[in-house]
Amino acid sequence: MTPGPTQPSSTYRLQLRPEFTFADALRQVDYLRKLGAGALYASPVLDAAPGSAHGYDVVDPTRARPELGGEDGRRALAAKLSEAGLGFVVDIVPNHMAVPNPWWQDVLRHGQSSAYASYFDIDWSRGRIVLPVLGDSIDLTAELTVEGDELVYYDHRFPLAPGTEGGTPDEVHARQHYELVHWRRGNTELNYRRFFDITTLAAVRVELPEVFQATHGEVLRWVAAGEVTGLRVDHPDGLADPGGYLRALRAGAPDAWLVVEKILHPGENLPQSWPVDGTTGYDALREITGVFVDPVAAPRFSLLAGSPDYPAVEEEARRLVTDTILVAEMRRIGALVPAPHGPEAVAELMIAFPVYRSYLPEGSAHWALAVERVKSKRPDLASTVDTIDRLLRTDPRGELATRIQQTSGMVVAKGTEDTTFYRYTRFAALNEVGGSPDHFGLGVPEFHELAAAREAGHPATMTTLTTHDTKRSEDVRARLAVLSELADEFADAVERWTEKHGIDEPALNLLAWQTLVGAWPITADRLHEYLDKAAKEAKIRTTWTEHDEAFEAEIAAWPSRVLDDPDVEAFVERIKGPGWSNSLGQKLIQLTAPGVPDVYQGTELWDLSLVDPDNRRAVDYGLRHEMLEKIRAGELPEIDDTGAAKLLVVHKALTLRRERPELFHGYQPLHAEGPAAAHAVAFARTGLVVVATRLPVTLTASGGWRDTVLPLPPGSWTDVLTGAPAVPELSSLLSRYPVALLVRGEA
Structure with a gap:
């Protein structure tokens, strides 16, 4: 589509939270203007769960978040940005809301008669709403109490339906529109759609006009007033009708710059019918990082990793998701299939999907590929798969088609990004959102071809190198890319280090050494927190719910054993300079190539952050402002540990984009x-x-x-x-x- 009048020259992402409010952002507007940014791009700013560090758990979409400074703070920030000539891009969350929230509580109190009963995607045919909140105790009566018009379970408070008071707490509980069950039953028995496997994030039915208006009215008011110039849409793949939603959003914000958090696999394109300016840039991230990786190193790293078969690792991880985490979703969809083994066939189709989701009737080739894969591998399910295929092609907007498409992205994301990427650790620089770890680097001709295609197709798409969701920052990936030039040397070092301080799980062991050299210098606490999360996401030796205490203790002790190893430190010194070269190269390309570049908070200097929450740490803007003033005064910094050379590149490129857009x-x-x-x-x-x-x-x-x-x-x-x-x-x-x-x- 033709870029709108509010397309920014660039964006600078700020993570707003109770510790960094609208007022704190306002104090950085002058710095962002001097840096060269075209717009401030903020994390979700609607009212979220108390204390939320990210804002994606919205509880009230009708007001600016009080913990950030509320409406007065938001308007002051918008006015300051307008005065400085900068745009204001806001992240919005259409797929889900955090529970409890006022609408959800009304549904719990009144059931299907609630005015908000249709707002959430609840399967009312299965009776009461299942709330998986109970602990391991079997004496529910002793732990439940009734206080006024609420049923109380420790910190949880649930509204009582009118006229259901009286008797024991257990008897009162039995009369409600909801049923409190053990937390483990959520994955198998939940009867409302959620965000991935998070039961405290209930899906919202924005495909209904009244729900769209209720959830988007306030933000669209800001857009109409000229206070918000762009919107970033979170997780469109979870929606019943992403195309219809985006057309409604475009109608409400006709001139806004509009980008969607859509993960594109290599060769995949945005649906042509979507009236958006582009994606949030993970496709560009994959391509820009890839051109700094030497493909020649692939065989040596495969050998170091034990030559794992990527498709097999990915299939196993996705099957783990369908068979243990998203069982309730598989059963709900399978029940719509008038053929034997419905849930099993649905699960196999999810596992076989080549992309996150199809958008039938568009993108039918992706759906067809999944169908053929399952029929070839599981001929015993061929008849049921044919039935599903026929139903989807006959009615691509029916409930079965809708739910399959909504859920496939959940399986791919949880199975690939959040599991496979922690199991297939051959070369961690490639294990990124939207990445393809089995494709070892990208040739220069292919890079040029893809950049030219971006300019021709979506010149106003966002491009990025680091986000709040990336597995590691751009500078960590840049340093890891150096390892592809030193494959034998690094492999020898890993084998030598492992002999002294190995972790007793090969995939995590290899990931740990890459993380150590990529993020060095790093504190023991940060490294432990990362590895603990990586081990639990991999789900090989321990998980978030099934703990191997001895293994977790081994992980906790590992950082202190390796952080003072002079051999590791010497190796890091060997790759640090080339890593800086890669950092400057990929940053300049991102800032000047087709698309609208985003700079994640703080990454205008070297930033060696890992996956969240590590990448949400506070940023020292005083230091950055001081360094920027020296550069603006004419200083040409050395390439050293300060990161000032990167700040120079960011400042010069962003300023040129903003002041001379005709060049781009x-x-x-x-x-x-x-x-x-x-x-x-x-x-x-x-x-x-x-x-x-x-x-x-x-x-x-x-x-x-x-x-x-x-x-x-x-x-x-x-x-x-x-x-x-x-x-x-x-x-x-x-x-x-x-x-x-x-x-x-x-x-």
Whole structure:
């Protein structure tokens, strides 16, 4: 679609939370303007569960979150941004709400007669709403109490239906529209749709016009008032009708910049019928990181990892999800299939899905591939699968088709991102949201082809390198990419280190060593928290609910044993400089290539964060502002531990995007010539040339740039980063920094 008038030149993501409010964000507006950002991109700002650190657990979509400063704080921030000439992009959550919330409590009190009964996706045919909150005690009567018009179970409070008072708490409980059950029964017996496996996030039926209006009216009011200029839509794959929802959203926000958190597999495109500007950029992340990885290293890393079969690991992980975590969902969908073994066939189709979901009748090829995979592997289910296929093609918007499509994304996300990526640890730099760990790197020609396609198809899509959901930050991935140039050396080191301090689970052991060198220096607490989460997500030796206490103790003790190992520290020193080169290269490409680049909070300096909550730590904006002022005064920083060189690249590129948008159109690959040509990634846009170094270790080992040149388009060129005139010889052009940002004429 044609980019709207509120398309920002770039965005800067801020994670708002009770410790960083609207007022705190307002105090950073001047810094963001000086940095060069085009818009502030905020995490969800509607009222969320008390103390929420992320805001995706909305409890009241009709008001700005009081813990952030409420409506007055929101309006003050919007006014300050407008005054500074910056946009305001807000993250919205259409798929679910946190429970309890006022609407949910009314449903619990009045059941199907509640005015909000249709707001949530509840299977009323199965009787009372199942609430899996009880602990292991079998004496429910002793733990339940009645206080006024509420049934109380420890910290949980549930409303009583009118006229149900009297008798023992157990008798009162039996009269309610809900049934309190043991928490373990949630995965198998839940009768309301949830967000993935989180029973405290109940799905909302935004496909109903009245629900859409109730949940979106306030945000759309902000858009109509010009206070919000863009919307980022969370998890559209969970919706009954993503296309219909997005058309309704576009109708309510016709001029807003609109991007969706849609994970695209390689070769997959957004549905053409969606009236959006693009995705939140995980596809660009995969491509930009990939071009800095040397594919030659794949066999050595496979050997180091024990040569795991990625499809087999992924299938096993997805089956774990369908058979243990999302059993209730499989049963609910299977009950709609008029053929034997409905739930089993549905589960197999989910496991076989090549992408997150199809959008029938669009994207039918993905659905067809899943059908053929199951029939080939499970001929005993062929008849039932054919029945399901016929029903979906006959009625692609019916309940069966809708629920299968809604749920496939849950299986893929939980099975692949949240399980496989912690089991298949061959090369962790590739284990990223939207990533393909079995594809070891990306060639330069393919990178150019994909960038040009982005410019042609969705020039206003968001691009990113780090988000609140990434498994590790962009700078950790950049350093890990160096390992692909030192495959033998790293493999030897891992085998040597493992002999001294190995973890007794091979996949986690390999992930741990990669994490240690990628995030060094790191505290023992941060490393332990990460590895504990990784082990539980992998679900091999321990899980969130079935603990192997001895194994978890081993993980807890590991960081203190390895953090003072001089051999590890020496290896990190070996790869740190090339990692910085990769960081600057991938950042400059992201900031200048097709799309609207997002900078995640704090990553304008080196940031070696891991998966959340590690990547939600407080950011020192005072330090960044001080460093920025020196750069604005003309300082050309060294490439060192301070990260000031990255700040220079971010500042210069963002400022150029904002002040000279006419330069950022079109896309033309440029090709270096000479003995080191393969180490340059370069492209031209309208009056702009970008050059980055790839595979820096191999480049140095082969003698550097030598006589390699980059023929430049006609005219004189100046490097915006250094102010120096540009020359074709890469040994001169990239003598100060491993990247260059060239404009015609004088900078």
